[in-house]
Amino acid sequence: MSVPNGSPTEFQEYRDGVRSWLKANAPASMPSAAELIPAAKAFQAALFDAGYAGITWPKDVGGQGLSPAYQQVYSDEAAAYELPVYPFIIGMGMCGPTVNDLGTDEQRTGYLPRLLRGEDIWCQLFSEPGAGSDVASLQTRAVLDGDTWVVNGQKVWTTNAQWADFGALLARTDPDRPKHSGLTMFVLDMHAPGVTVRPLKDMSGRAPFNEVYFDDVRIPVDAVLGQVNGGWNAAVTMLGHERVSIGATRKPKTNPMEFASLVELARDHGVTGDPAQRERLAELYADERVLDLFNVRMRQETMAGNPPGARGSVAKLAGALLLRKAIETAGQIAGSDTIAWEPDDARGAGLALGINSAPASSIAGGTNEVQHNIIGERILGLPKEPQVDRDIPFRELKVGTQRG
Ligand SMILES: Cc1cc2nc3c(=O)[nH]c(=O)nc-3n(C[C@H](O)[C@H](O)[C@H](O)COP(=O)(O)OP(=O)(O)OC[C@H]3O[C@@H](n4cnc5c(N)ncnc54)[C@H](O)[C@@H]3O)c2cc1C
Structure with a gap:
């Protein structure tokens, strides 16, 4: 990946620093459900102390004020680990950036440093x-x-x-x-x-x-x-951050739906010589790479002052479709092993959990159909959906409990 600012040596040093910090500080295993929140808070605080929280966030709220290329380096390195960051995804990916965009100085400096230090969950x-x-x-x-x-x-x-x-x-x-x-x-x-x-x-x-x-x-x-x-403007701002954040979130390489894990699954089931499985895996690899590169490009464009807007929907939709393809591939490789496993088979349980959880990505953050509409209207310039209720006072609409 070419780096849009800073010298290659600078980036290599940064990458080396991230790599050795993660090696020394990433928890050896994911905490149990009971331990998750204290472990997540402790890890986020350690990230902050090391200068890896809010890499692109402004310095006045505790961020590092660095370009997205540095964030990309961190994300690449962090993908090698399963980190306890899940409780902070909404705050870091959506709420925090929106407070930064729209908040008063008091709100920005009051909420954002606490979020970066892992003190508050949103x-x-x-x-x-x-x-x-x-x-x-x-x-x-x-x-x-x-x-x-x-x-x-x-x-x-x-x-x-x-x-x-x-x-x-x-x-x-x-x-x-x-x-x-x-x-x-x-x-x-x-x-x-x-x-x-x-x-x-x-x-x-x-x-x-x-x-x-x-x-x-x-x-x-x-x-x-x-x-x-003015809440609609705030909501659109947050949904924009949400779609970019969902699309750009790198799953750890150990995730059962990631290419590397699926190749291992294919090896274990002795199907790596099967041309049909090979083709499926190759297609998945290509799609994963294309999405990665698309996300790199969006970050670079953001850095150049051209935030992605509706293109965040492309990343969000592509991520959901990729996951669906990964589930189908896992099913083709492992068959009934994706729904039944021995009690002591942690990987089998993880695979089934991955498969059961994956469909949510086609709904959360706006369904695939809604992303199609956004892409159609705002990127492809297709006619807008008819909106007959747009100018009518809300209390006159037959929606929700107002249906009567
Ligand atoms: C895992 C998960 C986490 C979530 N987390 C949050 C959260 O933290 N906070 C939050 O506020 N919400 C959250 N959501 C809710 C999510 O944003 C909504 O589920 C989503 O926007 C769809 O709304 P709905 O479920 O009411 O479905 P509906 O809007 O009722 O849609 C039903 C079906 O109709 C289709 N449809 C609706 N309108 C159109 C249209 N105009 N054109 C074409 N098709 C259409 C949809 O695609 C869908 O297939 C989460 C959802 C999931 C699955």
């Missing part, structure tokens, strides 16, 4: 039972009462809410405006009275996400992120 409170793809139809209400907003409503599918200290909450502040223009984004203290978090299990049997209820939750006025009734 979640994203957008989706509701009646508002997922069409998130602008959400019904959670925030009503101004003196110097606080009072929030009532429900969110769903909230990843990591069970651990979160803060949430980026999208709520309706003016139902007399059309649906996109009456929303506001808030920073919500997840420990505030009236916030209830209940786990939701997915088909893998784990509970990675939650439902979150708000009963007269009070939020101070200075917790508005961006403008009152």
